[in-house]
Amino acid sequence: MLHLFSRIGSFNFKTFSFLLVIGCLSCSPEYLRPTLPGKIPIVKTLSNQNLVAVNSQIQLRGSCYLGEENLMEVGFLVSPISGFVENDQSVEKVIVNKSDLMLTSKGEYLFDMEFNVGLVPDLTKYYRAFCKNSLGIGYGEQASFTTSLALPALTTNSVSQITSSGATAGGSVISDGGSAVTIRGVAYGTLQNPTTANSTTSNGSGVGVFTSTLTGLTASTFYYVRAYATNSVGTGYGSQVSFTTSLPGVHCNGTPTVTDIDGNIYNTVQIGNQCWTQSNLKVSKYRNGVNILTGLSDNAWLNANYGAYAIYNNDPVNDGLYGKLYNHYAVTDSRGLCPTGWHVPSDAEWTTLENQLGGSSEAGGALKSTATQPTPGGWASANTGATNSSGFTALPGGRKVFNGVFDDVTGIGFWWSSSVWSPATDALCRTLRHYNSIIERSHPYFENGFSVRCLKD
Numbered sequence: 001m002l003h004l005f006s007r008i009g010s011f012n013f014k015t016f017s018f019l020l021v022i023g024c025l026s027c028s029p030e031y032l033r034p035t036l037p038g039k040i041p042i043v044k045t046l047s048n049q050n051l052v053a054v055n056s057q058i059q060l061r062g063s064c065y066l067g068e069e070n071l072m073e074v075g076f077l078v079s080p081i082s083g084f085v086e087n088d089q090s091v092e093k094v095i096v097n098k099s100d101l102m103l104t105s106k107g108e109y110l111f112d113m114e115f116n117v118g119l120v121p122d123l124t125k126y127y128r129a130f131c132k133n134s135l136g137i138g139y140g141e142q143a144s145f146t147t148s149l150a151l152p153a154l155t156t157n158s159v160s161q162i163t164s165s166g167a168t169a170g171g172s173v174i175s176d177g178g179s180a181v182t183i184r185g186v187a188y189g190t191l192q193n194p195t196t197a198n199s200t201t202s203n204g205s206g207v208g209v210f211t212s213t214l215t216g217l218t219a220s221t222f223y224y225v226r227a228y229a230t231n232s233v234g235t236g237y238g239s240q241v242s243f244t245t246s247l248p249g250v251h252c253n254g255t256p257t258v259t260d261i262d263g264n265i266y267n268t269v270q271i272g273n274q275c276w277t278q279s280n281l282k283v284s285k286y287r288n289g290v291n292i293l294t295g296l297s298d299n300a301w302l303n304a305n306y307g308a309y310a311i312y313n314n315d316p317v318n319d320g321l322y323g324k325l326y327n328h329y330a331v332t333d334s335r336g337l338c339p340t341g342w343h344v345p346s347d348a349e350w351t352t353l354e355n356q357l358g359g360s361s362e363a364g365g366a367l368k369s370t371a372t373q374p375t376p377g378g379w380a381s382a383n384t385g386a387t388n389s390s391g392f393t394a395l396p397g398g399r400k401v402f403n404g405v406f407d408d409v410t411g412i413g414f415w416w417s418s419s420v421w422s423p424a425t426d427a428l429c430r431t432l433r434h435y436n437s438i439i440e441r442s443h444p445y446f447e448n449g450f451s452v453r454c455l456k457d
Contacts, residue, residue: 041131044141045142046061046063047143048061052146054121057116060078075093077091077093077127079125080124123147125146127145150175152177152229154171154174155239156239163251170211172209172227176231177233180206180231183204184204186201190223196230226240240320258339258341261283272356274353277342277455279393281324287335292308294308301327301404307330308329309327318397326450327449332418332427368386369393370387370388384436402445426446429450
């Protein structure tokens with residue numbers, strides 16, 4: 001009897017142990033169960049906001065438990081259709097880098113990513129997190145977000161028909177952002193990024209192209225312009241463009257402006273018998289449409305024996321203020337740097353300009369703009385002798401030295417002539433400085449990057 005009882009007792013103990021294990025598995029928390037082998041991932045799509053502005057990003061979030069299998073892929077499926085499956089044509093599959101996953105103390109992997117929502121307002125998209133291991137793919141529940149209305153999207157036109165007191169500008173409203181554009185026009189002023197708090201024009205409503213007429217401007221002044229459009233969400237702006245008004249009555253007779261192959265417009269100024277552009281060259285192409293090389297490393301700039309340009313400190317604001325800095329190989333390239341009918345002046349033609357303005361000891365003051373810092377593009381103090389009586393409006397654009405270093409912006413301006421000095425590694429140029437009224441003649445290396453003015457043929 002004792003022997004029989006022992007066998008029964010032993011049987012009952014094993015049975016009890018087996019039932020205990022099964023019972024623990026069935027009642028264990030869900031996050032512990034995948035630690036057993038042979039499981040596809042258990043995935044959750046974590047909550048997020050369900051409204052997001054057009055053309056911004058939303059953070060998609062998810063989590064998964066892998067079990068003891070290897071992680072192969074993790075990310076999100078996104079679709080404009082509710083109830084989608086992975087192989088639907090509408091589905092966009094977005095992969096998260098596995099190295100970006102965060103493992104919690106419970107063995108749970110958390111992952112997220114920034115997702116671009118697109119340009120369509122009032123659009124709902126649906127998404128699910130997924131996680132794939134060597135046994136299969138697990139999916140989270142479907143979540144969604146809805147794009148909101150947006151600001152209008154628009155561009156700003158180049159400025160044309162520039163005079164001493166006015167100009168023509170405008171823009172194009174590309175999208176109303178899902179809400180009707182009630183007013184559009186341009187904002188303008190002497191400080192960067194003008195808004196509707198500055199001077200504005202009003203040029204109708206809705207999408208499409210519009211033209212703006214600017215009046216009451218100050219002569220020989222640098223202006224910034226941005227197109228704007230307003231809907232129920234707010235006011236959107238186009239990119240910024242800039243221009244300089246001319247001096248009264250000094251533009252060249254019959255040729256008040258000239259346009260380069262890029263579409264940049266330059267006022268002209270008559271000085272004696274010469275017709276000059278009133279601002280520095282900004283063109284990025286030769287006259288035949290071929291791009292001038294740019295973006296060179298310092299070493300490549302030093303060793304270049306071909307035309308190239310740079311923008312001071314690689315800052316596009318400086319391009320707008322001072323124009324580009326060209327090496328002398330670009331100046332003498334047979335494809336032509338200046339617009340058709342214009343050329344880079346020779347050393348002799350610069351000398352003609354100096355003599356017209358009283359000689360080299362006085363001409364610098366007559367050529368220099370009277371603007372000083374902190375006015376954008378202005379000279380450093382004290383801008384000695386500056387009168388700009390010629391209307392030439394010379395600005396201190398600095399230089400790119402032959403070794404690639406940018407130098408002297410706001411303090412000095414350098415301008416190439418087309419003439420070569422002997423030895424043939426040097427070319428003649430002109431220099432103006434903030435601390436005197438002299439125009440200097442010198443012969444630096446071809447590899448320097450200087451400003452360029454154009455002279456009518």
